[in-house]
Amino acid sequence: xxxxxxxxxxxxxxxxxxxxxxxxxxxxxxxxxxxxxxxxxxxxxxxxxxxxxxxxxxxxxxxxxxxxxxxxxxxxxxxxxxxxxxxxxxxxxxxxxxxxxxxxxxxxxxx
Amino acid sequence: xxxxxxxxxxxxxxxxxxxxxxxxxxxxxxxxxxxxxxxxxxxxxxxxxxxxxxxxxxxxxxxxxxxxxxxxxxxxxxxxxxxxxxxxxxxxxxxxxxxxxxxxxxxxxxxxxxx
Numbered sequence: 001x002x003x004x005x006x007x008x009x010x011x012x013x014x015x016x017x018x019x020x021x022x023x024x025x026x027x028x029x030x031x032x033x034x035x036x037x038x039x040x041x042x043x044x045x046x047x048x049x050x051x052x053x054x055x056x057x058x059x060x061x062x063x064x065x066x067x068x069x070x071x072x073x074x075x076x077x078x079x080x081x082x083x084x085x086x087x088x089x090x091x092x093x094x095x096x097x098x099x100x101x102x103x104x105x106x107x108x109x110x111x
Numbered sequence: 112x113x114x115x116x117x118x119x120x121x122x123x124x125x126x127x128x129x130x131x132x133x134x135x136x137x138x139x140x141x142x143x144x145x146x147x148x149x150x151x152x153x154x155x156x157x158x159x160x161x162x163x164x165x166x167x168x169x170x171x172x173x174x175x176x177x178x179x180x181x182x183x184x185x186x187x188x189x190x191x192x193x194x195x196x197x198x199x200x201x202x203x204x205x206x207x208x209x210x211x212x213x214x215x216x217x218x219x220x221x222x223x224x225x226x
Contacts, residue, residue, distance in 0.1 A: 004153075030211065042115075042202055043154070043217040088153050092213075097167065098144065099215060101153030 004102035006089055011108045018076040020105045022089030025070060032065065033090040033099065034074045043088065046074070076107075084109045113137060115218035117203050123224045124193055131189045132221045136205030143186050144204040144215060145178055147171065154202050160186060161208070193225045 003025045012018045024032070030051045035043040049056045049063045049072075056063045062075040076083055086106050090099040116135045124130050136143050142161050146154035157176070158168045162183040172178075175193075180186040190197055200222050204215040 031213075033214075035217070040222075042117075042219040043204075045214060045216060048214060090153070097142070097159055097208075097213070098156035098169075099146075099154070100156075103151065103153050 004089055004091055004100055006087075006102035006105045008103065009106050009108070011110060012079050013110050014079060014081060016079055018074075018079045018083070018107055018109075020074045020076075020087050020089075020107065022072040022074075022102055023070055024072065024089070024091045026091060026093050026100075027070070028093040028095065031092045032063075032072050033092070034061075034063065035088045035090060035101075037086045037088065037104070039085075046087075079107075079109050081109045081111065083107060115203055115205050115216055117201075117218040117221050119221060120219060121222045121224075123226065125226050126193060126195060128193055129189065129191045130193060130223060131187055132201055132203075132223075134186045134188070134203030134205075134218060136184070136186070136203070137207075137216060140205035140207045140216075141183070142206045142208050142213070142215075143180055144206075145186070145188050146202040146204065148200040148202055148220070149198075157188075190223075193223075195225045198223055198225045 033048040034046040060077045064073045086104040088104045089102045118133045144159040145157040148154040160180040175191045178188045200220045202220045204217045206213045206215045
């Protein structure tokens with residue numbers, strides 16, 4: 001079955017790097033996504049990675065994928081106060097259309 | 112702004128009333144999704160359309176829920192005889208599917224409160 005797990009909270013100092021972790025269980029997952037949600041708002045797509053990739057970098061964001069351990073991480077370099085939000089990991093098996101989300105990680109950036 | 116839009120943004124209703132939400136997807140996106148998000152949780156899939164056809168419904172979608180996308184553009188989600196357990200954020204997403212590649216873009220959501 002599909003299950004996506006994330007740690008609930010992460011606090012970092014402004015300027016440090018943040019690493020948000022996610023594990024998934026569906027071995028057929030082909031696409032993995034990171035979304036950001038600010039209070040009272042919808043989800044903003046940050047980045048995504050296909051399962052035939054190990055890493056993807058996009059400006060301050062770096063996604064690492066360990067297929068053997070079914071582990072996905074999102075690293076935010078030079079974290080700013082505007083990065084404070086809930087970050088969701090989501091998987092989509094290649095045969096499915098819908099996304100399965102984790103419960104989200106609340107990132108708090110301290111000044 | 113050409114993103115996904117949803118209306119209304121907030122809806123407060125009394126138990127037993129019917130409510131309808133609207134979603135306008137990104138222009139030319141052929142797929143449209145509805146998700147529900149409760150406090151402290153990630154979104155959960157409800158249903159999706161490819162053009163005007165409703166192709167999949169989650170078991171979360173009870174018979175009090177109905178969704179339509181009559182012309183393959185905007186979609187409506189109706190909840191009949193609302194219950195307090197229906198209180199949640201209802202999120203719409205759209206995508207332009209090309210083979211297996213697909214990225215869903217979300218709207219701001221409609222927050223429903225059932226008293």
